[in-house]
Amino acid sequence: MPAKRVINMKKNILVVDDSALMRRVICDIINSDSTFQATDVCRDGLEAYERLKTTVYDAVVLDVNMPRMDGLELLEKLQQDGIKATIIMVSTLTVRDADVTIRAMELGAVDFVTKPGNLIEAKGNDFKNGLLEILKAVIKPEISKAAASASGRSAGVKERASVKMPKVLENTGGNGKNKLVALACSTGGPKALQSVIPYLPADLNAPMVLVQHMPKGFTKSMAERLNETSKIQVQEAQEGDVLKKGCVYIAPGGNHMEIQKKADGTHVVRLNDRPAIGGLRPCANITYQSLRTSGYDEIVCVVLTGMGADGTEGILSLKEKKKLYVISQDAASCVVYGMPKAIAEAGVVNEVVPLTDVASTIIKNVGVQ
Numbered sequence: 001m002p003a004k005r006v007i008n009m010k011k012n013i014l015v016v017d018d019s020a021l022m023r024r025v026i027c028d029i030i031n032s033d034s035t036f037q038a039t040d041v042c043r044d045g046l047e048a049y050e051r052l053k054t055t056v057y058d059a060v061v062l063d064v065n066m067p068r069m070d071g072l073e074l075l076e077k078l079q080q081d082g083i084k085a086t087i088i089m090v091s092t093l094t095v096r097d098a099d100v101t102i103r104a105m106e107l108g109a110v111d112f113v114t115k116p117g118n119l120i121e122a123k124g125n126d127f128k129n130g131l132l133e134i135l136k137a138v139i140k141p142e143i144s145k146a147a148a149s150a151s152g153r154s155a156g157v158k159e160r161a162s163v164k165m166p167k168v169l170e171n172t173g174g175n176g177k178n179k180l181v182a183l184a185c186s187t188g189g190p191k192a193l194q195s196v197i198p199y200l201p202a203d204l205n206a207p208m209v210l211v212q213h214m215p216k217g218f219t220k221s222m223a224e225r226l227n228e229t230s231k232i233q234v235q236e237a238q239e240g241d242v243l244k245k246g247c248v249y250i251a252p253g254g255n256h257m258e259i260q261k262k263a264d265g266t267h268v269v270r271l272n273d274r275p276a277i278g279g280l281r282p283c284a285n286i287t288y289q290s291l292r293t294s295g296y297d298e299i300v301c302v303v304l305t306g307m308g309a310d311g312t313e314g315i316l317s318l319k320e321k322k323k324l325y326v327i328s329q330d331a332a333s334c335v336v337y338g339m340p341k342a343i344a345e346a347g348v349v350n351e352v353v354p355l356t357d358v359a360s361t362i363i364k365n366v367g368v369q
Contacts, residue, residue: 011058011139012039016048016074017090018066022115025122026061026090026131033132045069049077052085058139059086061131062109064100072100075107088134090115098221105190106225110138110335114215137187137307137336179366180243180259180267180296181208184284186306188335189213190222192355194229196304197248199359202231206300206366207243207267209251209259211284213306216254223250241269245369251282258290265295280310288314292321300365301326301343302358305334309342319348325365330354 027038042048046069089112091101116122227234237249251257255271277283328340333355
């Protein structure tokens with residue numbers, strides 16, 4: 001029997017948490033916005049599993065730690081049974097929960113919001129605004145879904161019909177011998193990176209610096225998970241790391257990452273805890289801007305799924321000083337077509353590709369050693 005869809009003008013959200021207090025707080029937050037309504041609640045993953053077998057929701061807000069069936073087990077069951085759902089995890093900042101949350105996003109959760117440590121935080125604006133912002137970003141309007149289905153291909157690039165095709169520049173690079181890959185992503189990034197980093201070769205002829213918007217602790221877990229599944233070396237960047245070809249350096253949550261050229265021609269990581277830029281730390285713009293004074297002949301900039309426009313300002317600034325090749329993820333394969341859309345509309349994109357082609361496009365532009 002096919003799952004039924006709850007029909008209503010508002011977007012219908014399922015809340016899954018073993019705490020009655022948290023269920024109430026989360027429901028109040030959801031219902032405070034005229035766009036959404038908390039249609040149903042479940043006390044654990046087992047209840048949610050039974051509900052999701054028969055009902056389709058616009059999104060599910062899912063706790064990590066629950067009795068009988070936790071959030072990770074639920075995601076595994078949904079994946080096994082082919083049940084699709086837009087899932088946002090609610091996770092504490094513990095090391096264990098960071099590992100579980102990264103695994104959850106590998107299994108299909110689109111993003112997470114940090115779980116409040118107490119009732120005061122739960123009723124505070126940070127948690128409320130964070131949850132609503134993610135819900136608004138990941139729940140796509142029905143018109144966008146229809147447009148995505150109807151979209152065709154233009155110049156070999158898959159795009160939603162409702163999105164104006166960006167200007168695609170000719171490849172003016174490709175001959176520089178000393179290259180760097182600089183990648184930025186946000187909402188949907190951890191899952192997207194699973195389709196990129198493991199497909200890069202160990203002998204990639206360039207280092208990669210990577211900025212994923214994520215709190216402290218979570219970037220370490222993400223780096224470790226990616227390193228386990230990849231041929232290329234992946235690590236959370238540390239102060240003073242010397243950039244080496246065939247290695248990915250992920251900006252640690254809670255720090256901005258800059259790249260500095262040394263007198264001997266090497267490049268090292270410089271971390272700082274200066275204030276967040278637009279709520280972001282790390283901020284991709286800072287990383288891109290730091291590369292203006294680097295010694296690289298060409299920088300391959302990659303912008304994947306994410307809210308907002310982080311990366312665009314930095315890439316435009318970098319273009320004034322360096323030869324670039326800019327790759328952006330296409331709309332159809334993005335969880336949130338925000339950051340890639342911003343850089344595409346800025347008119348500096350060389351190639352727009354679906355997520356599954358990002359790794360091969362990077363390899364094509366930097367080669368192997």
